[in-house]
Amino acid sequence: MAKQVTQDMLSASGALTDSVWADVLAAVDRTYADLVDYQEQLERKNTELETMRSFLASILASVSDVLIVVSRSGRVEEVSASFPEGAAFAGQPVETLFRPEDRPRLAGAMARVALNRAPETIEANLATPGDDAPLELSISARLDDRGRITGHVLTGRPLGELRRAYAELEQSHDELKAAQALLVRNEKLASLGRLLAGVAHELNNPISFVYANAHALDRYAAKFETYFDRVQAGASREELIALREELRLDREIGNLREAVAGAREGAERVRDIVEDLRRLSAEGTGEMIGFDLVETAHVAATWVMRGTEHGVRIALTGVPRAIVRGRPGHIQQVVMNLVQNALDAVAGEPDARIEVATRIAGDRAVLSVSDNGPGVPDDLRQAIFDPFFTTKEVGKGTGLGLAISHKIAEEHGGALRLCPDGAGACFCFDLPLAEGGA
Structure with a gap:
């Protein structure tokens, strides 16, 4: 650029004046400054690239699931450290990492992901020895800054661990429900235990009432038996009248009715208490x-x-x-x-x-x-x-x-x-x- 400027000036004036040299030096300074700025930008980009590379390497090294980065041509670019013998598969077709019976399903899923740009999950088994448990394989598309497909990312988690975790979760849920039901029953029994004294008192009153009236009925029955024995023996009218007055049968007939009514009332009270207690102690489970x-x-x-x-x-x-x-x-x-x-x-x-x-x-x-x-x-x-x-x-x-x-x-x-x-x-x-x- 400076040479061209010089030639233009020479052709225009035929001589190098001080002003011409000043313009030449200014153009050189600007060019140098542009080169320095461009170099700094390259260094920053390189630093960012190294940082990103280090970040991705740390992810691949620390992730516990199987992680496979696949190129657009379907070859393995990177694998996580958790993948068995992962470095040996770099550059190979990704299908070779899986068993033959799973390869058509894998290829179809990758094609659908590239077409629909939406992740897809399948089950597949690794072809490496000793890995018998299937993987839950999640396949996602890799896109560049213009939205074009540049490859795939495959993330696999052993289904054996997931299924064991689900089984343990279901077992814990069942145990939690059983513990909750036990707490409900225990709290209910504790509430009933606090009421035992009152229940005993409530039952004791009507039962004592029935018991006392039963004794009175027994006494009344003995008096009537004495009177009817004399009637059967052929006692005279005057003797029976005297015996009736002596035994006070006229009054005892009224007392007999009161004793029967009292015994019935006490029995009904016991029945009501038992019915309330039965309803109270009902477990109450099942449908509402x-x-x-x-x-x-x-x-x-x-x-x-x-x-x-x-x-x-x-x-x-x-x-x-x-x-x-x-x-x-x-x-x-x-x-x-x-x-x-x-x-x-x-x-x-x-x-x-x-x-x-x-x-x-x-x-x-x-x-x-x-x-x-x-x-x-x-x-x-x-x-x-x-x-x-x-x-x-x-x-x-x-x-x-x-x-x-x-x-x-x-x-x-x-x-x-x-x-x-x-x-x-x-x-x-x-x-x-x-x-x-x-």
């Missing part, structure tokens, strides 16, 4: 059925109150009937847990009260259990449903009641929640109404 949420809550709350010595008033308010779908045994357990927690919260409180309320909200029935105790502190609200979290003394709570109740509510398509406001604590959950359940 329709049941009356109000009645179920009443039975659960009544049994909790039977097992307590607190002088607490409990009120059942809201709709008189709400037929919902669910497992009544599990819902009874939730209500029992909530009522028991409310009883523990109001213990020692003056004028302690608990309210179990049921209402209808759209196509769902909502049940709430509230008390006038101290409530739940703000710093504990986030952890109140965590497993094994409890504010009770050691030995008085497992910390599983609310966690299991929350899980049961979720299984029924609802959620157990802590009400945001109000005095004391309030927990509520909702269940879907059965058809015509409102």
